[in-house]
Amino acid sequence: MSTEQSNPNRLIGASIRRVEDPPLLTGQGCYVDDVKLPGILHVAIHRSTHPHARIVSIDTAEAAAMPGVVCVLTGDDTGDLALRAPMLTPEMNMPEHPVLARGTVHAVGAPIAAVVAESRALAEDAAAAIGVTYDSLPVVTDAEAALEDGATLAHEELGTNHCYTMKRENGDVDKAFAEADHVCRLHMKSPRLVAMSMEARGVLAYPDPIRKELTVWMSTQGPHRSRADLANSLGFPENRIHVIAPDVGGGFGSKGCVYREDVLVCHVAQKLGRPVKWMATRSEDFLTTCQGRDQAMTSELALSKDGKMLGLKVRVVANLGAYLHSATAGPPQRMLVMAPGCYQIQDVRVEIVSAFTNTVPTGPYRGAGRPEAVLNIERLADKAARDLGMDPLELRRKNYIQPEQFPYRTGVGVEYDSGDYEKSLDEALRLSDYDQLIRMRDEARERGELVGVGVSTFVEPSGGAGFESGAVRVDRTGAITVLTGSSSHGQGHETVWAQVAADLLKVPMEDVVVRHGDTIAIQQGTGTFGSRSAVMGGGALATAAERLVTKAKAVAANLMEASADDVVQVEGGFAVTGVPERTVTWRQVAGAAHAKGTPAGMDPGLHETAFFDPNREAWGFGAHVALVRIDADTGELTIEKLVLVDDIGVVLNPMVVEAQVHGGLAQGLGEALCEEMVFDEDGQPRTGTLMDYAVPRASTMPPLIIGETETPNPFNPLGVKGVGEAGTNGAPPAVANAVMDALSPLGIDHIDMPYTAPKLWRAIREARKG
Amino acid sequence: MEHPARPVNVTVNGTSHATEVEPRLLLVHFLRENLGLTGTHVGCDTSQCGACTVHLNGAAVKSCTVLAVQADGAEITTIEGLADGATLHPVQAAFQEEHGLQCGFCTPGMVMTAAYLLETRPDADDEAIKHALEGNLCRCTGYVNIVKAIRTAAQQPR
Numbered sequence: 060m061s062t063e064q065s066n067p068n069r070l071i072g073a074s075i076r077r078v079e080d081p082p083l084l085t086g087q088g089c090y091v092d093d094v095k096l097p098g099i100l101h102v103a104i105h106r107s108t109h110p111h112a113r114i115v116s117i118d119t120a121e122a123a124a125m126p127g128v129v130c131v132l133t134g135d136d137t138g139d140l141a142l143r144a145p146m147l148t149p150e151m152n153m154p155e156h157p158v159l160a161r162g163t164v165h166a167v168g169a170p171i172a173a174v175v176a177e178s179r180a181l182a183e184d185a186a187a188a189i190g191v192t193y194d195s196l197p198v199v200t201d202a203e204a205a206l207e208d209g210a211t212l213a214h215e216e217l218g219t220n221h222c223y224t225m226k227r228e229n230g231d232v233d234k235a236f237a238e239a240d241h242v243c244r245l246h247m248k249s250p251r252l253v254a255m256s257m258e259a260r261g262v263l264a265y266p267d268p269i270r271k272e273l274t275v276w277m278s279t280q281g282p283h284r285s286r287a288d289l290a291n292s293l294g295f296p297e298n299r300i301h302v303i304a305p306d307v308g309g310g311f312g313s314k315g316c317v318y319r320e321d322v323l324v325c326h327v328a329q330k331l332g333r334p335v336k337w338m339a340t341r342s343e344d345f346l347t348t349c350q351g352r353d354q355a356m357t358s359e360l361a362l363s364k365d366g367k368m369l370g371l372k373v374r375v376v377a378n379l380g381a382y383l384h385s386a387t388a389g390p391p392q393r394m395l396v397m398a399p400g401c402y403q404i405q406d407v408r409v410e411i412v413s414a415f416t417n418t419v420p421t422g423p424y425r426g427a428g429r430p431e432a433v434l435n436i437e438r439l440a441d442k443a444a445r446d447l448g449m450d451p452l453e454l455r456r457k458n459y460i461q462p463e464q465f466p467y468r469t470g471v472g473v474e475y476d477s478g479d480y481e482k483s484l485d486e487a488l489r490l491s492d493y494d495q496l497i498r499m500r501d502e503a504r505e506r507g508e509l510v511g512v513g514v515s516t517f518v519e520p521s522g523g524a525g526f527e528s529g530a531v532r533v534d535r536t537g538a539i540t541v542l543t544g545s546s547s548h549g550q551g552h553e554t555v556w557a558q559v560a561a562d563l564l565k566v567p568m569e570d571v572v573v574r575h576g577d578t579i580a581i582q583q584g585t586g587t588f589g590s591r592s593a594v595m596g597g598g599a600l601a602t603a604a605e606r607l608v609t610k611a612k613a614v615a616a617n618l619m620e621a622s623a624d625d626v627v628q629v630e631g632g633f634a635v636t637g638v639p640e641r642t643v644t645w646r647q648v649a650g651a652a653h654a655k656g657t658p659a660g661m662d663p664g665l666h667e668t669a670f671f672d673p674n675r676e677a678w679g680f681g682a683h684v685a686l687v688r689i690d691a692d693t694g695e696l697t698i699e700k701l702v703l704v705d706d707i708g709v710v711l712n713p714m715v716v717e718a719q720v721h722g723g724l725a726q727g728l729g730e731a732l733c734e735e736m737v738f739d740e741d742g743q744p745r746t747g748t749l750m751d752y753a754v755p756r757a758s759t760m761p762p763l764i765i766g767e768t769e770t771p772n773p774f775n776p777l778g779v780k781g782v783g784e785a786g787t788n789g790a791p792p793a794v795a796n797a798v799m800d801a802l803s804p805l806g807i808d809h810i811d812m813p814y815t816a817p818k819l820w821r822a823i824r825e826a827r828k829g
Numbered sequence: 830m831e832h833p834a835r836p837v838n839v840t841v842n843g844t845s846h847a848t849e850v851e852p853r854l855l856l857v858h859f860l861r862e863n864l865g866l867t868g869t870h871v872g873c874d875t876s877q878c879g880a881c882t883v884h885l886n887g888a889a890v891k892s893c894t895v896l897a898v899q900a901d902g903a904e905i906t907t908i909e910g911l912a913d914g915a916t917l918h919p920v921q922a923a924f925q926e927e928h929g930l931q932c933g934f935c936t937p938g939m940v941m942t943a944a945y946l947l948e949t950r951p952d953a954d955d956e957a958i959k960h961a962l963e964g965n966l967c968r969c970t971g972y973v974n975i976v977k978a979i980r981t982a983a984q985q986p987r
């Protein structure tokens with residue numbers, strides 16, 4: 060980067076407190092539901108109570124006659140208005156996804172009718188007064204069952220439950236298995252999880268029929284992509300839609316796509332010519348917002364007797380739920396690029412099969428396929444070590460990709476940029492006092508206690524999914540604005556981007572304002588998900604800043620009558636090398652750039668934009684260690700120690716990074732300890748509220764030790780890798796391995812997460828009986 | 830299902846309001862919709878999340894679990910009324926200092942719960958803090974920095 064002078068007070072790398080906090084701390088935040096407009100109407104939705112049924116009749120007469128009700132719509136009114144997901148393979152099967160059901164419903168919660176009324180309460184009253192008669196149809200909820208011959212169909216009209224299959228194969232897998240001394244086999248399942256952002260989804264559409272424009276406030280992670288999706292579904296020009304992501308109360312992947320209610324509300328607003336709002340209740344959020352995981356893995360690892368990994372076969376069966384959102388089909392594909400983890404395995408076969416069921420659609424949720432892939436290889440590694448009677452760390456070390464091998468092309472054909480897996484493992488062992496943990500475990504085991512130690516070492520890709528944009532603009536007075544396509548919803552971009560820009564421009568951070576989340580203000584953008592902001596948004600910003608500095612130097616050279624090559628950056632502006640008294644400030648440069656002060660042949664202004672796409676992901680990595688204890692009488696699991704060492708390259712703001720680790724970890728522990736969205740065999744959700752679905756609370760969090768190593772990303776202008784999903788990816792497999800270690804004296808081989816007390820208690824009882 | 834409106838007299842953040850409301854109106858909706866105090870959030874429909882926490886006659890309550898008519902005659906403080914002008918309440922300041930918030934949605938409820946805890950138990954330790962947060966959910970922070978922030982606020986000289 061353009062930093063000739065070393066700066067002792069670099070902002071990059073400092074734990075700057077967040078500039079976004081004061082409004083949020085004083086009740087001045089503005090989330091979708093806080094936007095007030097005159098003449099606003101409210102939508103409430105009557106939803107299916109059946110997981111699979113033909114709709115015999117819908118009686119809306121009573122609802123339509125209720126006071127304050129403006130209109131009631133059913134699928135007959137909204138017709139072909141529908142969501143459309145991308146085709147990933149030519150053979151992919153795609154069910155209809157109408158905004159209101161047409162004839163058949165395929166999941167509990169599918170929208171059947173919408174009431175538009177003068178207040179939310181009146182809309183809800185009227186929606187409750189709608190009567191629907193159903194002719195129920197048979198139901199399938201489990202993806203593996205859905206793929207069996209003769210399985211019940213989730214969508215009769217499709218004639219199959221199969222959505223898509225993808226395969227990747229490298230080397231000679233059959234030969235590797237034929238030559239192996241041992242094959243380690245495991246079948247495991249990741250539980251279905253609920254993203255549960257504290258702010259449920261919501262949308263407010265404001266039409267302008269005269270100007271033919273539509274303004275939409277949405278709780279979204281990516282306003283530009285949402286705008287395109289709305290344009291496609293509505294058949295309304297993208298350049299006439301203005302999407303605003305105001306303050307957004309969390310998303311964790313689930314707010315990356317457009318939902319039926321978003322399209323419906325825009326449609327109703329345009330039809331009625333009035334602003335219309337819909338806010339999900341928590342129950343609606345449980346029934347309609349994309350859920351995570353729900354993936355079964357059948358895997359085989361071929362080994363030599365001394366623990367060399369020779370070959371890997373993975374078959375994933377993914378449960379997509381009943382409908383395809385734009386991102387629903389994405390997460391299972393992660394296995395295609397992540398299957399071998401940190402290990403040198405070149406003979407690899409991965410197959411992904413995805414299926415429809417009569418359940419809530421799935422989609423990206425923090426980790427989005429990464430936690431499943433890490434769980435798969437790390438459980439296999441541990442079980443293989445046990446099968447061979449080897450130390451699990453020794454087995455891992457024996458197979459790690461070595462530092463000098465990077466960039467390394469893996470057995471699934473992707474190139475890891477950098478890594479040093481022993482380094483992070485060693486740091487985690489040091490921080491956990493590993494030998495002491497093992498001694499403690501062995502002593503406890505002697506006493507008959509169920510204590511276990513588990514490790515996971517993992518890679519985690521970040522920063523994919525296309526480009527990101529960044530722009531830096533210096534206005535006439537020298538005021539600096541950063542425009543970013545990374546739409547922040549808690550990640551602290553307003554602070555961190557100001558840090559980065561101020562650092563690169565050598566100005567005080569207070570001089571920089573960061574704008575995001577608005578499709579008119581911001582050039583273009585992709586959004587915030589998949590741990591991509593630091594890598595992609597940061598990369599775009601750094602590139603734009605570099606271009607801006609280059610141009611500003613030319614203008615400064617003009618002002619100082621020097622050669623641009625002799626101009627250097629100094630705090631607050633520019634100087635001529637060797638002539639420190641000849642300086643100009645950013646304000647002077649900006650003034651000149653807007654008043655005929657640019658060199659001949661150069662455009663006026665100081666505004667540079669970068670669309671950044673390195674065409675590769677950043678491969679962060681880490682090592683997590685867990686010590687667990689299980690109460691043999693109650694099955695209760697306690698995590699007594701958890702050590703997380705993550706290597707995310709250069710750290711922009713350690714305070715923000717550590718908090719991302721905390722947040723990801725809490726969600727990872729939710730998966731390991733308590734969270735699971737359950738449907739009974741009739742397809743009814745049994746965990747549809749916060750009374751039944753257990754999310755971590757303050758008391759859930761175990762004692763933590765967080766460490767880091769730093770291996771810069773050579774393919775990124777800032778040297779960064781993503782961190783948002785670190786805790787979600789690495790910690791659950793470490794806990795799983797620790798739990799299996801604790802239960803190993805009982806001969807228990809594998810149990811799927813979450814490790815609730817009843818589940819462990821039952822497993823212990825069975826094992827002792829038999 | 831409209832029922833005759835009932836009178837409600839409340840003082841919110843020092844300002845008194847005399848008005849009439851539907852008997853079924855929840856306090857949280859009264860604050861948000863009728864008074865425009867949107868800092869108090871709704872995060873659930875089963876009284877689990879605590880995003881709606883306010884102080885009612887000095888005690889922390891979930892305002893989604895109180896009818897507006899039940900608050901008749903009460904003094905209410907919401908997140909908008911906690912700071913002293915431009916000076917943040919020690920809990921608010923500590924949340925910024927310790928990075929106790931990310932998306933900010935749970936934050937008003939967290940701050941109101943914590944402020945009440947420190948009123949009643951100025952010496953609260955981590956255990957007591959975690960216990961007091963049983964009714965407040967956060968999906969972003971993993972609670973680590975929230976607990977730290979409350980501990981920091983507890984240690985402020987008052």
Ligand code: FES
Pocket residue numbers: 870871872873874875876877878879880881882891892893894
């Ligand atoms: S909204 Fe009151 S507890 Fe959730």
Ligand code: FES
Pocket residue numbers: 257308309549929930931932933934935936966967968969970
């Ligand atoms: S900060 Fe987002 S829910 Fe707590």
